[in-house]
Amino acid sequence: MQKRVLVTGGAGYIGSHVVRQLGEAGYDVVVYDNCSTGNASAVLYGELITGDLADIERLYQTFARNKFSAVLHFAASLIAPESVVHPLDYYANNTRNTLNLLRVCETFRVNQLIFSSTAAVYGEPQQNPVTEETPTVPINPYGRSKLMSEWLIQDQSRASNLRYVILRYFNVAGADPLGRIGQMNPNATHLIRAACDAAIGRKPGVRIFGTDFPTPDGTGIRDYIHVEDLASAHISALRYLEAGNASQVLNCGYGQGYSVREVIECVKAISGVDFAVLESERRLGDPACVTASGKKIREVLGWAPEYNDLDTIVRNALFWEIQRDINIVKHPLVSAIARRLRQSITLPKSLDIKLRQQGHVQRAVFHNLF
Numbered sequence: 195m196q197k198r199v200l201v202t203g204g205a206g207y208i209g210s211h212v213v214r215q216l217g218e219a220g221y222d223v224v225v226y227d228n229c230s231t232g233n234a235s236a237v238l239y240g241e242l243i244t245g246d247l248a249d250i251e252r253l254y255q256t257f258a259r260n261k262f263s264a265v266l267h268f269a270a271s272l273i274a275p276e277s278v279v280h281p282l283d284y285y286a287n288n289t290r291n292t293l294n295l296l297r298v299c300e301t302f303r304v305n306q307l308i309f310s311s312t313a314a315v316y317g318e319p320q321q322n323p324v325t326e327e328t329p330t331v332p333i334n335p336y337g338r339s340k341l342m343s344e345w346l347i348q349d350q351s352r353a354s355n356l357r358y359v360i361l362r363y364f365n366v367a368g369a370d371p372l373g374r375i376g377q378m379n380p381n382a383t384h385l386i387r388a389a390c391d392a393a394i395g396r397k398p399g400v401r402i403f404g405t406d407f408p409t410p411d412g413t414g415i416r417d418y419i420h421v422e423d424l425a426s427a428h429i430s431a432l433r434y435l436e437a438g439n440a441s442q443v444l445n446c447g448y449g450q451g452y453s454v455r456e457v458i459e460c461v462k463a464i465s466g467v468d469f470a471v472l473e474s475e476r477r478l479g480d481p482a483c484v485t486a487s488g489k490k491i492r493e494v495l496g497w498a499p500e501y502n503d504l505d506t507i508v509r510n511a512l513f514w515e516i517q518r519d520i521n522i523v524k525h526p527l528v529s530a531i532a533r534r535l536r537q538s539i540t541l542p543k544s545l546d547i548k549l550r551q552q553g554h555v556q557r558a559v560f561h562n563l564f
């Protein structure tokens with residue numbers, strides 16, 4: 195029988211990629227999302243219930259109508275500087291709503307939970323790579339609201355049959371390699387998205403915050419994980435829980451850092467566009483370097499990434515940004531970028547084989563789009 199799973203925030207950037215992979219893996223998916231930053235069109239599998247996690251009645255109804263074997267909890271607010279200005283909104287949406295979800299899970303005896311946490315729980319780590327044992331010292335309400343959610347989950351697990359996998363994501367980037375879904379939030383502030391926007395002329399340029407960090411080129415270093423690999427880590431985590439294994443906290447990153455300048459150079463090289471770069475002061479609380487130790491997740495889940503190089507992440511992100519916007523596709527500058535992308539893009543072997551086995555036409559669509 196098909197297993198039915200609930201995905202909160204499944205209309206969002208990361209959740210929608212996980213929903214797609216769950217659907218492809220044969221799960222029956224129900225998405226619960228208020229579409230505040232997510233988009234109904236990103237839900238490619240299952241049913242979308244438009245609802246807010248603060249609405250306990252609706253949550254109860256959703257659980258009463260469905261027999262869920264597991265919950266994957268993505269729904270949250272996630273802009274760190276915004277959390278400094280509106281801390282209560284962050285504690286409400288992230289921490290209190292996780293509590294709501296846990297209550298309903300308890301009532302309906304749903305005992306498997308995968309939770310989207312973040313490297314922000316580590317704050318400004320003194321050592322890299324960051325392991326799961328690195329002290330958690332979040333420096334803003336966003337990180338604290340997520341760490342408090344982790345504590346809620348862990349305490350509830352100690353007191354009940356709940357088992358969980360908490361995944362602490364590092365910097366998530368890229369898009370579905372076939373260009374069906376990707377980052378859609380117009381307010382997203384991620385570097386790769388910002389640089390792609392600059393390359394295709396959607397923004398006048400890109401800003402570097404801080405050029406005097408103690409790093410080789412003076413700019414901040416981060417660990418970028420392809421959203422497709424992150425999504426497959428969730429499928430592995432779900433299978434791990436389904437096999438009856440014990441709860442875990444796992445970092446999600448490659449253990450490889452790239453500086454802001456390196457990312458910008460990569461976007462320039464792939465797009466062929468020398469867009470403007472503005473250098474400005476460091477932002478408060480931005481650490482110089484944060485990279486993940488990816489050892490534990492590989493050992494515990496047997497997860498192996500397939501898209502772990504910056505080039506692929508940038509190509510897929512750029513492709514998504516171009517083809518989702520019909521006005522931009524027609525622009526001569528963007529057509530030139532698209533031609534460059536078409537020439538050099540390669541699909542990972544496993545995806546290529548999978549698509550051929552399925553007699554998929556999308557691969558052809560992908561190459562002939564422009």
Ligand SMILES: NC(=O)c1ccc[n+]([C@@H]2O[C@H](COP(=O)([O-])OP(=O)(O)OC[C@H]3O[C@@H](n4cnc5c(N)ncnc54)[C@H](O)[C@@H]3O)[C@@H](O)[C@H]2O)c1
Pocket residue numbers: 202203204205206207208209226227228229230231232233245246247248267268269270271272287291310311312313362363364365366367379
């Ligand atoms: N994007 C990253 O780089 C990153 C890094 C670390 C952790 N995370 C975590 O990953 C998760 C998903 O992030 P994302 O990048 O996909 O963000 P997103 O904003 O695209 O997705 C969040 C989704 O949750 C929904 N949502 C928000 N509040 C809700 C509520 N009260 N009720 C119902 N739905 C609600 C939104 O509409 C959206 O669809 C978040 O928990 C975030 O903290 C993201």
